[in-house]
Amino acid sequence: MGVSLxxxxxLAQVEADVRRSDQRAAQMPAFEALVASVRGEAxxxxxxxxxxxxxxxxxxxxxIADSALARGARRLSQDLLAVIRAAEGDxxxxxIEAVTGLLGPDDPIIEQLTSTGAAG
Numbered sequence: 518m519g520v521s522l523x524x525x526x527x528l529a530q531v532e533a534d535v536r537r538s539d540q541r542a543a544q545m546p547a548f549e550a551l552v553a554s555v556r557g558e559a560x561x562x563x564x565x566x567x568x569x570x571x572x573x574x575x576x577x578x579x580x581i582a583d584s585a586l587a588r589g590a591r592r593l594s595q596d597l598l599a600v601i602r603a604a605e606g607d608x609x610x611x612x613i614e615a616v617t618g619l620l621g622p623d624d625p626i627i628e629q630l631t632s633t634g635a636a637g
Contacts, residue, residue: 544620551615557608559600561585566593566600572612574605 555572565585569578585593613630620626 559603
């Protein structure tokens, strides 16, 4: 035997769902602009490597000081990859923080960002 729904309750639920959808749609331009503006950055321990990435982890700025070249290609490559990973982690944290501020901590996007490890 099926559960009988009160028509007024059903209508109220539909109206609440529509309001949530409208609110979400209104927030999307701000969300997109916010995510596009997020940057993560990191420095090497010697501060002679600096990497900046966007919210997706794409490198947008890279600074290599002459002193970093003295480490040799292999060590420099390892250090550079480590700094890129650190910058990606910084971007993910910044993205989650910014999106949480905009959409609230219970928004499904926050769960998706934290569970996938992806920021964008």
